[in-house]
Amino acid sequence: MLDNPCVAHRGFSGIAPENTLAAIRLAMKIPEVQGIEIDVQLSRDGVPVVIHDFTLGRTTNGSGTVREHTLSELKRLDAGRWKARAFAGERIPTLDEVLEEVRGRLRVNIELKTNKQTYAGLASAAVEAVRRCGMEERVYFTSFEPGALIEARQAAPYIRRGLIVDTRSADLDRRLDEYGCTLLSIKHGRVDPVFVRSTLESGIGIMVWTVDRIRRMRELASMHPELMICTNRPDRWLLARRLPLLNRPNTRRRWLGF
Template identity: 35%
Template sequence: MDRIFQGKNRALIGAHRGASAYCPENTMSSFNKALEQQADMLELDVQLTSDGHAVVFHDFSLERTTNGTGFVSEHTLSDLKKLDAGTWFSEEFADEQIPALEEVLAWAKGKIVLSIELKQMEHLKEPLAKRVTDLIRSYQMEDQIQLMSFNHASLAEARKHSKHILTNVICSSRLADPVRYLKELQAQVLNVPINQLSPSLIEELHQARYYVHGSMSDDIGVWKTLQEWKIDAMDTNLPDVMIRERTIHHS
């Protein structure tokens, strides 16, 4: 289950929504750029369409990054495929499509680790975790993916459908007892920003055989500090920059 992090002597860099400083976020252009820049992992967001397909999209509504309107969950996959998800970023990316998760899995298999964030609209009672775990299992990619979410019920639901996919608990505030919490959720990774971390907390989690993901930052100073603290991973919109600033930790 911990094959993604096991045996690594350096902190891993995840490309946040792809190499999203260079290409429109959560698009195949952004994912290809992340691969080209040699990111260790690719972070992307997934939610369900009205006809039950998993699509790669961050916001619950379409306005910021497409020429569409309304909630993603109100549209079918075929409707979403007609939208332009690139022009908002640059004319160079006109007609870039919203990818289906299945397209990304087929493209990524054997190439790059995926950090898939489950974007759960709780009141809709969507079967998001089951749909995503079923897809991952059908592509035989359980050892190449970690599932992440701010919605910890989604991670608990994912665990019901897969005993093997690594799960990553995203928190914006400090947990009172993170080791106990991860154990109860049957999760493997705590994911928090630097203001919720300390060297002693990271050491405590490592001693309990958990991993620590330092959220997302484009600040080189944050990245250097987290590496000194022996972080396991951090996401960034600038994977090439952070990879150049990476140090090797010999343990």
């Protein structure tokens, strides 16, 4: 059986609009889901809001960048209709709203969406939201950007941090140590059993993203039971736990599309 921790990527984003309360609530309907991954930026007036893209056009009916809009302006946008008519009226949530929704139920991987030119102070603002909700022991701050991780360490050294990468560079161990990270978030195609095992044995947790095919979920799970699997489709992860071995011909034919 697949017992690896399941992390819902931007909530149950395969079905519901990503990074919305609807997606998070849908993920929580699957009791086996242990955590969610969300993306955080700052509104123009400095409020941490949950949205992936720096621009608004893909996932809302707005335009321009997130940072150009106040929280009040962002809250007037529809962040659900693009996914399906049933989700019309979903709003961009604040980080506080998401944390209140999942408190006591899920762990939260908070990706700090920033770069060298954008969102100085994002990590500090996110730390304050986490403190307000008393979630310090239930979150990870993750980022591609070293500056965000360093800022998070300065603001709250006791809150765990993780480096996001899409390649395995030769200096990966040094970077994890330099930024004080205890989690590695890595593209699933970049791992193998030896790398996963050695990373975990060194005291670094590891999460792979973004895995939506049942066969690949089971391949990754076989590498190590502590490997976290981040998916848009936690329903497929649940199927992967319950299905018989995929090397049985009748099962392979039935689920090949996944």
